[in-house]
Structures are given as C-alpha cells and as structure tokens.
Amino acid sequence: MSAQTGGTPNAAAEVPGTILVGAAVDTADKVIALERLTLKLANRHGLVTGATGTGKTVTLQTLAEGFSRAGVPVFASDIKGDLSGVASPGEGQDWIVKRYAEVGADYQPDEFPVEFWDLFGEQGHPVRATVTDMGPLMLARIMDLNDVQEGVLNVAFRVADERGLPLLDLKDLRAMLAFIAEHAAELTKTYGNVSSATVGTIQRQLLVLENQGADQFFGETALAIADLMQVDRRSGYGTINLLAADKLMQAPRLYSSFLLWLLSELFEALPEVGDPEKPRLVFFFDEAHLLFDEASKALLQKIEQVVRLIRSKGVGVYFVTQNPLDVPDTVLAQLGNRVQHALRAFTPRDQKAVKSAADTFRPNPALDVARVITELGKGEALVSMLEGNGTPAMVERTLILPPTAKVGPVAPELRAASIDRSPLKAKYAQVVDRESAYEMLAKKVEDTAPAQAPQTKPVEADAGGGGGWLDGVLGGVFKRGPRGGMSVGEQVARQVTRQVTSQVTRAILRNVLGGRSRG
Structure with a gap:
C-alpha cells in the first residue's frame, strides 16, 4: 500500500504500479491518507466481505477497473448482472462525483474492454470443458x-x-x-x-x-485459458471477462465446481513466474462460500493447494463473500489484501463473525475495529493492503472510490453487440462433436453383432418431441x-x-x- 499524507491529497495524480482503492479518514471523517493496492503484491490474493447491500459489488468493480487500466486481464463471475456496466462509460451520478471530490479527485468517465461468457450460451460466449x-x-x-x-x-x-x-x-x-x-x-x-x-x-x-x-x-470446443488473458491493443487495458451467473447460481455446485476447475486449469497451464511487477490475471470469486459448503476433506486440500501455489503463476485470487467465517482458516491465511464492509451483529454468530473479522487485521491504535465494522456506511470499508515486503498495513477506515464506468447492468442490446463483434464468437459458437467414447463403444457393439441380426426400425420420438x-x-x-x-x-x-x-x-x-x- 502507498499512503499519501499531509494537506489535501491529489488522487488524480497516478502512482505507477498501484491501484487507488479509496481514502482513509479519521474519526472526524477527514481524509488522512490514500489507500492503494500495490500491483506487485496483488498476486498475494485478497478478500472482500460485508453484509448484503454494503457495497461489495461496487468495490469489486472498482478493483476490476483498476487492474484492467493497469493492463491486467480480469475474470469475474457476475451474479446479478451488475458488473456488466464496465462495458459502458460512467454516468457521473451525484454520489459518485461527490465521493471523488471528498477524495480530492476529478471524476473522469471511462469504459473497458469486456468479453461476456455464459455456461448456457445465452448471455455470452458458451463456456465448455470436456x-x-x-x-x-x-x-x-x-x-x-x-x-x-x-x-x-x-x-x-x-x-x-x-x-x-x-x-x-x-x-x-x-x-x-x-x-x-x-x-x-x-x-x-x-x-x-x-x-x-x-x-x-x-x-x-x-x-x-x-x-x-x-x-x-x-463438450468441445473447450475453453482456452489464453482467451481469458487478452489485452486490448488500442487502449492497453486488460480485458475484463464476465461470467453470467444469474442462471448458473440455481445450480450452486456446478457454479462453484466450474470456478474451481478454472482455477485448477490456470494452475496447470501457466508457467512459474515468481512475483511479477503485476499479475498476469486476477480472478474474482463471488459468493465464495459456495465453494466451501459441504466440501470434502480432499476438495478442501485441493482448494488450499491451488490458492497457495497459483501465486507463483502470477495469478491473484480475490474471494468475495458476506462473512469472513465463510472461508476456512487455511485459505483465509493466504489472503493478504483485505476490504471489510459493514457487518451486522444481531445474533451470536454475527457477533462471532465481527470479532473474527476484527482479529484478522493488523491493529490500529486509533480504531476500535470491532465497533467500527458495525458502524460503517454504504461505500465505506476497513482496508488493509500489503505493503513493503508483503506485511499487512495497519487497518484504516476508508471511503471506497466509486467505479469510472457505468454502475449497474449494461443495456441488453449493447451486450449482444459486444458478443457479436467479438473475435471469439466464431471459435466458441458451434459445438464440435468428434468421435469419442460413445461412438467407439457403439461401433464395438455394431462390429460384434451377429451377421444375420434382424433389421429393426429405429425407435421414433413421441409426438411431443421426446423419445419416450x-x-x-x-x-x-x-x-x-x-x-x-x-x-x-x-x-x-x-x-x-x-x-x-x-x-x-x-x-x-x-x-x-x-x-x-x-x-
């Protein structure tokens, strides 16, 4: 993290190798420092947590835009369609302009290169795996x-x-x-x-x-990892890959298993690069609790292994969920960059979650972290990013910077136009059904059938279009x-x-x- 103190901070001044996350404030809501994510430490993974409606999705979009602007491709699951707005320029709403003014910056609308994906092929390029x-x-x-x-x-x-x-x-x-x-x-x-x-x-x-x-x-054509790691030639921005997950969330095991498979594929396919100046890809895993719900011991070990080792492949993984207790301790220990939105302490479990979240931060003598977590407003968060040699910075109460692209879903016609003009459409639009186990086993049956086997009329589909x-x-x-x-x-x-x-x-x-x- 890079912090700028003294006087009025000028957030408009770019600091190479960092992403501006927001502005830290004191107890009187006066800006005291700028909170930045250091790109060289971004592959040490991260966690964004908070109750429903506290601003997690907006924070996710702000981070995704920052990575894209730095030339880093992003993959994110879009649970409600809200992230698709990154494909359109921002609208400069009053609350956005006001927040930029609070931080000491001028709001400049922007838009980002986006590839839309969908396991069902309805809202993006079909995603397939064998x-x-x-x-x-x-x-x-x-x-x-x-x-x-x-x-x-x-x-x-x-x-x-x-x-x-x-x-x-x-x-x-x-x-x-x-x-x-x-x-x-x-x-x-x-x-x-x-x-x-x-x-x-x-x-x-x-x-x-x-x-x-x-x-x-x-089936095939199976997803090629290289197609998730594109950089726009014109702008130099990293492509933001959005997986439409509104329908997919109705099958939570398929959703979580697909994302874990994708992480595993990245781990297997990418070479070791150590700690690069910036990540080769950043992966946002929204509704991350679904990954760990009822997971077997073997699966949890695989998740921990992938998260721990994929860092050296230049991939940063950021889990987004409501409660830090949703993530097992063995995985939580690997997540260095933290953004904690408000939590509510209405039940004993809620109170435990608040205390757990507070205990994971490096203490700040000026903050009662457990109390502040329950008092945070929408768009505010407790932030602790890695700094220096990879140690967590002291936690600060932070005003999160809003996105520069549109906040909310993109218009359906713009999504459709983006999919149509994508060079990936021709590659993934058609299903390839080459000879495989089904055809080979059927051929064996055919070859071993008696020579005088009677010719039988194939079973016809029923009147309703099915096969009975x-x-x-x-x-x-x-x-x-x-x-x-x-x-x-x-x-x-x-x-x-x-x-x-x-x-x-x-x-x-x-x-x-x-x-x-x-x-």
Whole structure:
C-alpha cells in the first residue's frame, strides 16, 4: 500500500504500479491518507466481505477497473448482472462525483474492454470443458456422490483412459458407465467392487445434472485459458471477462465446481513466474462460500493447494463473500489484501463473525475495529493492503472510490453487440462433436453383432418431441444410431446397458409409484 499524507491529497495524480482503492479518514471523517493496492503484491490474493447491500459489488468493480487500466486481464463471475456496466462509460451520478471530490479527485468517465461468457450460451460466449478435463473429483462434488459412488466413477475414468476412450461430453460418460456395468464382474477383479446398482445411482445423478443444463457445458470446443488473458491493443487495458451467473447460481455446485476447475486449469497451464511487477490475471470469486459448503476433506486440500501455489503463476485470487467465517482458516491465511464492509451483529454468530473479522487485521491504535465494522456506511470499508515486503498495513477506515464506468447492468442490446463483434464468437459458437467414447463403444457393439441380426426400425420420438420415458432415462441413446439398418442406440441399449437400465427403471418406478401406494 502507498499512503499519501499531509494537506489535501491529489488522487488524480497516478502512482505507477498501484491501484487507488479509496481514502482513509479519521474519526472526524477527514481524509488522512490514500489507500492503494500495490500491483506487485496483488498476486498475494485478497478478500472482500460485508453484509448484503454494503457495497461489495461496487468495490469489486472498482478493483476490476483498476487492474484492467493497469493492463491486467480480469475474470469475474457476475451474479446479478451488475458488473456488466464496465462495458459502458460512467454516468457521473451525484454520489459518485461527490465521493471523488471528498477524495480530492476529478471524476473522469471511462469504459473497458469486456468479453461476456455464459455456461448456457445465452448471455455470452458458451463456456465448455470436456468430462476428462473436469475429472472425477469435481464431477463427484457436482453430483453429490458418496465415497463408494465416487470410487466407481474413478474406475470409469481409469478404464476409459486405459482403453483409449475419450470422455468429452455426458453421453460419453453415460456410455462408459454402461460399459463398466456390463463388465462389472471382470472389472471387479482388478479395481474392486463395481456394482450395477451403484452405476445406476450415478446415472440418475447424471440426469439431474443434465436437467440443470450441464449437458451444454460438457463438450468441445473447450475453453482456452489464453482467451481469458487478452489485452486490448488500442487502449492497453486488460480485458475484463464476465461470467453470467444469474442462471448458473440455481445450480450452486456446478457454479462453484466450474470456478474451481478454472482455477485448477490456470494452475496447470501457466508457467512459474515468481512475483511479477503485476499479475498476469486476477480472478474474482463471488459468493465464495459456495465453494466451501459441504466440501470434502480432499476438495478442501485441493482448494488450499491451488490458492497457495497459483501465486507463483502470477495469478491473484480475490474471494468475495458476506462473512469472513465463510472461508476456512487455511485459505483465509493466504489472503493478504483485505476490504471489510459493514457487518451486522444481531445474533451470536454475527457477533462471532465481527470479532473474527476484527482479529484478522493488523491493529490500529486509533480504531476500535470491532465497533467500527458495525458502524460503517454504504461505500465505506476497513482496508488493509500489503505493503513493503508483503506485511499487512495497519487497518484504516476508508471511503471506497466509486467505479469510472457505468454502475449497474449494461443495456441488453449493447451486450449482444459486444458478443457479436467479438473475435471469439466464431471459435466458441458451434459445438464440435468428434468421435469419442460413445461412438467407439457403439461401433464395438455394431462390429460384434451377429451377421444375420434382424433389421429393426429405429425407435421414433413421441409426438411431443421426446423419445419416450425410457429414452429420457437413457439420455437419447435410442435416437443416435447411424442411418439405415439397425439403430446403434438400440444395440447399445440391448447389449451394453441391460443391467443399468433395469436398475434405473426399478428405481424410477419405486419413486413414482411408491409414494402413491403409501397414500
């Protein structure tokens, strides 16, 4: 942190290598110093916390703009659509101009280069990853599998890898699970117990995942990390990548697991750079508590490892959440740059959170931190940034500087125009469905079918456009055969999925009919 004291501070004067966060004030609300985030220490991660409505999103936008202006690309999840305003010039509202005057600066509207992303492809470029990229640990979390089910899922991945069967989308995974159910007796000798009942349970969870829209996420073209790290050639600003998360938040496990996967991909793909003069990318994780809710021990260890080690890849991670207690201590200890908005102390848990937040700051003899946290107004925060050799500065009560771009959602037509003119549209707009596990297993069934097998008419979709209730259970395999002759889907269903189909069928009938019979 760089602080300027004495007289009226001139915030308009740029200080190279820093981002102006706001102005520290004394008990009489007189500006005593400027609070700045040092770019060289920005990859030591950070935390923005506070109750609903206290200004966290505006602080997030101010920081994102500061990084972008310094030429640092940003990735942020946009929970309510409010961050999209960075794509439009600011409007100079009265409260914004007043705050700049309080800090001692002139307000200058600005706009920033933005790429919009959306797992569902509705409000941005589609974001996709292959099933293999996501891996069994993440998938098990998304589907809420127990240890036994996760073990069988690991077997499916292992067998697919050993037999050269690429797992790209959910139909590949479903076909692979059907394959190991069919060969359960053989595989049990090598990998431990693989039961058809367990496979059936995983298949049902896959249906739930598909109902949440995950089938649109798994597949190709997979997201390329380099496309998140662009710098605008004209302005020199880092691109702000916004993930539309309003719909995604309805599937919180998918949301949190996707962001953790993305962090892991950054960790794996980027080379070591140590402590650069500025980060290569800054990652904002909004609603961060969803990442840690009901996380297994193995997953928490992975999160801690990624957060601890990704710093040396030049990536800064900033968690945004309501309560500092939402973040485990092992992760909290890695977050050096802190912005704490107001907390309310209405319940014993709230009081504990206030005390915990106060205790994490380097004390300031002039402040009763625990008391001030409950008295902060909207747009005010307690701020402590890293300084010097990486030690936290004393906490200060700070007036947060508002954004220079539009505060609030961008107009839908401007979002659509931005997506249309993006050079990334052509790359991600179309789904690529190359040969993978589903097609390879179907071909094996076709090759081993009896030569005189009768030609059977493929199952037709019902009048409503679906493939019947059984087709719904099997995710459309009855409609995916080659043209002419016997449907490959029918062969897969007949010869590969006999056991899992019966398990799924019985389970569904129990669920559908069981409740009625008890009524």
